Amino acid sequence: MNIRAISLVVIALVVAGLAACDKQAESPLKKVTYVDDVGPILEEHCAGCHLAGEKGAESSGLLMDSYESLMKGSRFGRVIEPGSATTSSLYIIISGKARLTVSMPHGTEPLSDEQIETIRVWIEEGAIEN
Numbered sequence: 581m582n583i584r585a586i587s588l589v590v591i592a593l594v595v596a597g598l599a600a601c602d603k604q605a606e607s608p609l610k611k612v613t614y615v616d617d618v619g620p621i622l623e624e625h626c627a628g629c630h631l632a633g634e635k636g637a638e639s640s641g642l643l644m645d646s647y648e649s650l651m652k653g654s655r656f657g658r659v660i661e662p663g664s665a666t667t668s669s670l671y672i673i674i675s676g677k678a679r680l681t682v683s684m685p686h687g688t689e690p691l692s693d694e695q696i697e698t699i700r701v702w703i704e705e706g707a708i709e710n
């Protein structure tokens with residue numbers, strides 16, 4: 581790559597970064613719901629392993645086939661503490677806030693910042709079945 585191509589790439593990355601910041605700043609303002617926002621993220625990125633018979637569900641007991649089973653948590657207890665994302669193990673795991681040996685989703689792309697923020701806001705707003 582020549583200098584010109586490299587600087588174009590750099591500019592593109594900066595613009596993409598700014599756009600991502602913008603979105604993050606906006607998301608807490610909109611109402612987050614389980615049905616429209618959180619459920620679809622979990623279904624797309626997590627349910628593959630967290631359904632009966634799959635390895636995430638088998639090893640942790642955490643099922644994500646419904647709001648009820650999500651709130652019931654794993655065999656070690658609740659993974660969501662309504663009103664407190666930072667003490668919810670599900671949020672801690674997806675956000676990489678703690679230096680953990682496990683991260684979710686296992687072995688695949690992490691969630692985007694926007695998806696993580698969506699889940700954070702939903703938990704902070706009480707993790708209701710809305």
Ligand code: HEC
Nearest residue numbers: 625626629635636639640642654656659670682684685686
């Ligand atoms: C490829 C399979 C796979 C995917 C995809 C996956 N998980 Fe898991 N998950 C596991 C396995 C396996 C465990 C058991 C712990 C371990 O082996 O690391 C687990 C454990 C967990 C736990 C810990 C439960 C506890 O209390 O011990 C949480 C929380 C969790 N997953 C959340 C998620 C979330 C949220 C997603 C989607 C963003 C997700 N997982 C996607 C396989 C998966």
